Amino acid sequence: MSIPASKIKFIKSLHRKKYRQKYNNFIVEGDKIAKEMLHSNSLRIEGIYATDSWLSTNKALLKLHESVLFKVSLTELGRISTLKTPNQVLIVAKIPQRNFPNQHTGFALYLDNIQDPGNMGTILRIADWYGIKTIFASPDTVELYNPKVLQGSMGAFLRINVFSTGLQTIREAFPDKVIYGAFMEGESIYNIQKHPDALLVIGNEGNGIHPDNMPFIDKKITIPKGKGGGAESLNAGVATGIICSEFFRENPQK
Amino acid sequence: MSIPASKIKFIKSLHRKKYRQKYNNFIVEGDKIAKEMLHSNSLRIEGIYATDSWLSTNKALLKLHESVLFKVSLTELGRISTLKTPNQVLIVAKIPQRNFPNQHTGFALYLDNIQDPGNMGTILRIADWYGIKTIFASPDTVELYNPKVLQGSMGAFLRINVFSTGLQTIREAFPDKVIYGAFMEGESIYNIQKHPDALLVIGNEGNGIHPDNMPFIDKKITIPKGKGGGAESLNAGVATGIICSEFFRENPQK
Known part of the structure; x- marks a missing residue:
């Protein structure tokens, strides 16, 4: 039941984007996210590498996957893990094919070159x-299947569709959407009219929204600074949270 | 001008909390934060370790510190740095003494066992x-002078006083403060009355606010989830941002 050397090599290759894309496979690790993944039943599981104790406490969940189960020691897990301290289980799954949606209404996000996996998660x-349910991301945004993104997302990736695309494509596909961009200067998020069919564009951590995307922004918005505030900016994740809170207080998602 | 071995050993010891507390010294790194620190003039600088080019482009800023300047090569910087890729400058400074304030009015935060340096930053x-301007933190919250906290704070630590103390002490010292706690269940942040003399308690990433602190909470508050939302919780930093946004839209800081 232990893992052949070729398998170890294969799994380790999935630590890198290049090979994730080549093989269309990715890794998730840890008890909680593994269980969520097996429960959700939405992804094709290629391999489950787990300790004896994890396998025996999760028998019911594993029934459908008996052909891809591998019992491994913690040492073996350490060899294939992306974590400093390997958890009890590592799953290899197939990257699902996502077709650009034919239609979309309601609130969505556009991530313009978000680079930090922690922010993305x-x-x-x-x-x-x-x-x-929908996030669009520029092709230069950090990859969804980066292990740090998945780990930081706490299972959110199982419930959200992420599409890699340019902002122009969205503008053309959904001409009725109102596109809001988060800027250092713009109208206060507390005063703007919030359209229910909105796209919120969040820019790169250091450089903000790319100049090429400016023509597609309908409304520049900003989070007002407090009096005596000294910070130059907010973290991209925090800014996203604050603006979403503002939109959803008035337009709860249908 | 290169650094003696004893100095290297001393600076490397400051990578660890134990020695930061023993010597009452800490490290900051990087061009931007170093400049902010020298401009702010609020901390006692014990040593500036920088490359020749950094020293020569920042002469005016360094006038007051000529006795503690050390010109170092990038290799030497690599040996004392806490970063994977050392920046051009590393500063050693004295940890300032902070006395618990005699009085406090206005909005403040209380961090109850925040553990992740990224969240703290x-x-x-x-x-x-x-x-x-004021953050209170439980004694088990991650240390302010942890290099990852300082790096993540983007210089904020120069403008904010952080006091390590128990919540009970604050309750007794400032009996008029209204203490709000962020919980998974509580009154919606959009509906509560926001007192201008408020303390917002943010709990630990996994466990929330410690049971021992419950008696001091006047009001349990929560960030309403969107319809169809699947996440169990928000990141502690994001939750802090959303709640602060809600308080400051109505009560801009004086």
Whole structure:
């Protein structure tokens, strides 16, 4: 039941984006996220590598996957894990194919070159909190299947569709959407009219929204600073949270 | 001008909390934060370790500190740095003595066992954005002078006083303060009355507010979830940002 060397090599290759894309496979790790994934039943599971004790306490959940179960020691898990301290279980799953939606109404996010996996994970978690089901992301945004993104998202990736696309494509596909961009200067988020069919664009951590995307922004909005505030900016995840809170107080997601 | 071995050992010891507390010294790194620190003039600088090019482009700023300047190579910087890729400058400074304030009115935060340095840095940055000058933190909250906290705070630590103390002490010292606690269940942040002399308690990432602190909470508040939202919780930094936004829209800091 232990893992052949070729399998170890394969799983380790999935630590890197290049091979995730080549093989269309990705990794998730840890008891909680593994259980959520198996419960959700929405992804094709290619392999479950777990300790004896984890396998025996999760028998019911594993019934459908007996052909892809591998019992491993903690040492073996350490060899294939992306974590400093490997957890009890690692799952390899297939990256699902997502076709650009034919239609979309309601609130969605557009991430313009978000680079930090922690921020990306946090933003997925915020979207999941507010029931936002669709995130569009520029092709240069950090990859959804980056292990740090998945870990930070706390399972949100199972409930949210992320589409990699340019902002122009969205503008053309959904001409009725009102596109809001988060800027250092703009109208206060407390005063703007919030359209129920809104797209919120969040820019890169250091550089903000890319100049090429400016023509597609309908409304520049900003989070007002407090009196005596010294910070130059807010973290991209925090800014997303504050603006979403403002939109959802008035327009709870249908 | 290169650094003696004993100095290298001393600076490396400051990577650890134990020695920061023993020597009452801490480290900050990077061009931007170093400049902010020298401009602010609020801390006693014990040593500036920088590359030749950094020293020569920042001469005016360094006038008051000529006796503690050390020109170092990038290799030497790498040896004393806490970063994977050392920046051009590292500063050693004295940890300032903070006496518990005799009086306090206006909005403040209480951090109850925040453990993640990234969250702590993010929360400092939020406080700095809203002009919140005072943060109280439980003694088991991650240390302010942890290099990752300082790095994440983007210089906010220069403008905010952080006091380590129990919640009971605050309750007794400031009996008129209204203490709000962030919970998974409570009154919606959109409906509560926001007292201008408020203390907002943010709990630990996994466990929330400690049971021992419950008796001191006047009002349990919560961020309403969106319809169809699946996430169990929001990140502690994001939750802090959303609640602060709600308080400051109505009570801008004086």
